[in-house]
Amino acid sequence: MVSVGYTLMSEQAGPKQLVDHAMRAEAAGFDLLVISDHFYPWLDSQGHAPYAWSVLGAVAHATMRTELMSFVTCPIRRYHPAVVAQKASTVGVLSDGRFTLGLGAGENLNEHVVGGWPHVEQRHEMFAEALQIIRPLLNGETLTFSGNHFDVPDAYVWDRPDRPVPIAIAASGPQSASLAAEYGHGLVATEPDPHLIQMYDDAGGAGRPRYGQLAICYGPDEAECRKIVHDQFRWFGLGWKVNADLPGPESFASATQFVREEDVAAGISCGPDVDKHVQAFKKFVDAGFTHVALVQVGAESQPMFLDWAQEQLLPRLREL
Numbered sequence: 001m002v003s004v005g006y007t008l009m010s011e012q013a014g015p016k017q018l019v020d021h022a023m024r025a026e027a028a029g030f031d032l033l034v035i036s037d038h039f040y041p042w043l044d045s046q047g048h049a050p051y052a053w054s055v056l057g058a059v060a061h062a063t064m065r066t067e068l069m070s071f072v073t074c075p076i077r078r079y080h081p082a083v084v085a086q087k088a089s090t091v092g093v094l095s096d097g098r099f100t101l102g103l104g105a106g107e108n109l110n111e112h113v114v115g116g117w118p119h120v121e122q123r124h125e126m127f128a129e130a131l132q133i134i135r136p137l138l139n140g141e142t143l144t145f146s147g148n149h150f151d152v153p154d155a156y157v158w159d160r161p162d163r164p165v166p167i168a169i170a171a172s173g174p175q176s177a178s179l180a181a182e183y184g185h186g187l188v189a190t191e192p193d194p195h196l197i198q199m200y201d202d203a204g205g206a207g208r209p210r211y212g213q214l215a216i217c218y219g220p221d222e223a224e225c226r227k228i229v230h231d232q233f234r235w236f237g238l239g240w241k242v243n244a245d246l247p248g249p250e251s252f253a254s255a256t257q258f259v260r261e262e263d264v265a266a267g268i269s270c271g272p273d274v275d276k277h278v279q280a281f282k283k284f285v286d287a288g289f290t291h292v293a294l295v296q297v298g299a300e301s302q303p304m305f306l307d308w309a310q311e312q313l314l315p316r317l318r319e320l
Contacts, residue, residue, distance in 0.1 A: 005032030005293030034071035060095035074106025085137035092161035104170030222271030
C-alpha cells in the first residue's frame, strides 16, 4: 500500500498554523508529514517562510504516529552539512525515530541569502561532499573531512535516535539518481516519471522508498480553485532548471507573468471532483512511488481540505 502524505507548505502558512495543520492531518489519518525548507516564498502572494526546523521540532512534539520528513533541505550553502546532521538527529530523537532527512541541491531563492549561488557543476560537487559528511555523522561516527568545498576538522553528533536517521535524496536525472542510490535510503521526486525510478533502481536503489509530491487544490468551486492555483502556484510549471536559479519572489512573478490560469489548471487538479484528484495521485502509484505527499494549495482551505480528505479522499487512495 502506498503511504499517503500531507505537505506542511511553509511558503503559505505561518509556524503556528503549520503545527495545527500537522495535528489535524495526523488525526485525519495521513501517514506522513513533509515540510518544505525555505527562506523565501516562491511568490509574494504565498506570504510565509518560517524556519522549517523549529516547526519540525514542534510538530515532532505535537504528533505521535505520523512519519516526518524535510522535503527537502539543501546542505551546501545556508546550512553546513555537519549542522544538518546534528539537527536531523535531534528531530529524530524528538520524534522517537519517525524522521527522514530529505536532501537536495537547493535553489538560489533560498540559499543566496548567505552568499553567491554556485554554478550547477559546483553545486553538484558540493552536494556530493555534503553527503559524505552527513551520512557518517548520522551513523554515529567521529568524522574528519577535508574536501574542495567543506572542511570538518573533528565532528561527532552526541544526541541521536536509536536507529540512525535515514536519508532520501532528490533526483531528476541519471547523475542525481546515481547519487541518491549511493548515499541515500530513498529517492525524492516531484514528477511521476517511471524512467527516473528505473534509473534509480538500475543504480542500486531497487527496493528502497520513493517519495513523490502532488499539488492539488480541493474546494467546492472549481473556478475559485483555479484562481488560487494561478495566484500561488503558477511557478510550478517552470521546471527545476529555472526554479533553481531565480533569486527571489519578484523574479518568479516576472517569469510567470504570461502563464494563464488554464495553463496551471492543466497540470494541477482543481475543484470538488474526488475522481480527478485520485487519478492525479494514481500517476505516482503507477510510476512506482511508495510514498506520495499531497500539497493542498491555499492556506485558508487547509482545515476544510483535511476534513474532506478524511471522509472522502483517503479511503479512495487506500484502495490504490
